[in-house]
Amino acid sequence: MLTIADLREFGADVDEALVRCMNREDFYLMLVKKAIADNRLSLLETQINEKNYDDAFETAHTLKGMYTNLSLTPVSEPVCRITELLREKTDTDYSALLTEAKSQFEILRSI
Numbered sequence: 001m002l003t004i005a006d007l008r009e010f011g012a013d014v015d016e017a018l019v020r021c022m023n024r025e026d027f028y029l030m031l032v033k034k035a036i037a038d039n040r041l042s043l044l045e046t047q048i049n050e051k052n053y054d055d056a057f058e059t060a061h062t063l064k065g066m067y068t069n070l071s072l073t074p075v076s077e078p079v080c081r082i083t084e085l086l087r088e089k090t091d092t093d094y095s096a097l098l099t100e101a102k103s104q105f106e107i108l109r110s111i
Contacts, residue, residue, distance in 0.1 A: 002029055002036075006111045010074060017071035028070070035066050036109050041101060044082070048094045057086035074104040 004025055008014050014028075021028040040059050047056035060083040067076035078101040082094060 002033060002111055004029070007032065007072075010072075010108055010111060013071035013073055017069070020069060020071075032070055032072070035070055035072065038063075038066070041079075041105055045098050045102070048082075048086075048098065051091070053086055053089050053091075057083065057089075060086050072108065075101060075108060078104070 004014050012032075017028055018025065021031065040063055044056055044059045044063065047053075047059055060079060063079045064076065064083045067079055078097045082097050082101070085092060085094070085097075
């Protein structure tokens with residue numbers, strides 16, 4: 001069962017996120033569970049691999065908002081870097097950032 005303590009150990013800034021959630025731990029945990037169930041990270045990887053940077057930017061920007069608002073820092077940091085590269089339509093190797101984001105997401109999912 002996902003707990004606030006687990007999220008703190010993961011590296012989430014739980015205190016910051018709880019302020020956004022009116023200090024309701026149950027509401028915050030529900031939102032985190034929804035984020036864990038979201039499959040757009042794999043969609044982002046597909047879009048980047050296909051060099052579909054416009055759609056990839058939209059997906060990355062959505063993920064950035066979700067992960068940042070929930071203060072899921074270990075996942076949000078690489079996604080933020082990806083978003084900014086895509087904003088500039090940078091044709092680069094995104095594999096290291098994608099690997100980091102996916103790895104952190106899997107850790108989160110396993111909690």
